[in-house]
Amino acid sequence: MKRRISMILVGSLLLTSFNNAKADWVKDYQGKWEYFSNDDSLSNFYSGKPNEFVKPVKLPQYYQADTRWGFKRYGISNMKETGCVPTALSMIISGLKENVTPVQVADYIYDTSMEMNMTFSGTSSYGAEIALSYWNLNYRTINSKESLELALKKGNIVYGAVGHGIFVKGYSTHAVVLSGYEGGKTHAIDPDNPERTNKWYSINDIWNQRSMAPEDNVTGGAFIVVYK
Structure with missing residues (x-):
């Protein structure tokens, strides 16, 4: 008996499934293949079931x-002007792993890569993943508003790069x-503005205001779910 094989290209991920034995093969932006069984598929790697109310994760x-x-x-710049990425990451790492300062994260990204203030102002999403890997945190790029909402409903933390709108006025990210x-x-949580931080915002608005800058999407998208 033949088994039907379906292949779906989602952003930079190639998903292959078999109708008799469902499984997902995932190829990331670095060309590495990863396997997800029924118990660990892309749609289920988040822990727990979706909820209609989830408290925010307590972070510094x-x-x-x-x-x-x-x-x-x-x-080419300093933390005040372009340090939002290491500052945001330091809050996530401190909440999930160990207490770190924005400078510790910035130092690591800057010292080990070209992804912070070298060829452009700020830090790329690849630079963010370099730091998350160093502090032994797991992460996945989010490619849709539905995936973003699901990650949040299941209690996960999401790092996001946004453009003009709620958090940014102008053309920066x-x-x-x-x-x-x-x-x-x-x-x-906003690492820049005390008046905007620690407030609730529409997921739809945030998704529609996601950054389209190439450096914020080099890993496949502007939002990254982070978990232990």
Whole structure:
């Protein structure tokens, strides 16, 4: 008996499934293949079942302009002006793994890659993944609003790069941290603006304002779910 094989290209991921023995093969942007069985497929790797109300994950609040590190220079800029990514990541790492400062994260990305303030202002999504890997955290790129909402409903933390709108005025981009869910909204931590941080915002609005900058999408998308 022949088995039908279906192949679906989603962003930079190639999914292959068999109708008799469902499984997913995933090829990431680095060309590495990973296998997901029924118990660990792409649609189920998040822990727990979806909920209609999820409390935000408790994280420290850091600001990139903090006088302790705001004027520390990396390449063509400094933490105050372009340090949103390492600052956002430091909050996630501190909440899930160990206490780290924005400078510790920025130092690692800058010292081990070309992804922070070298050929462009800011830090790419690849630079973000370099830091997450170093601190032994798992991560997956999110390719749809539905996947973003599912990740939040299941209690995960999401790193996001956004453009003009709620968090950015103009043509620059910015990194925020999302967690929690209630009525189509999520709780956002902003590493730059005290007036915008620790508030609930529409997931639809945040998704529609996702960054389209190439450096924020080099890993396949502007949103990354992070988990232990």
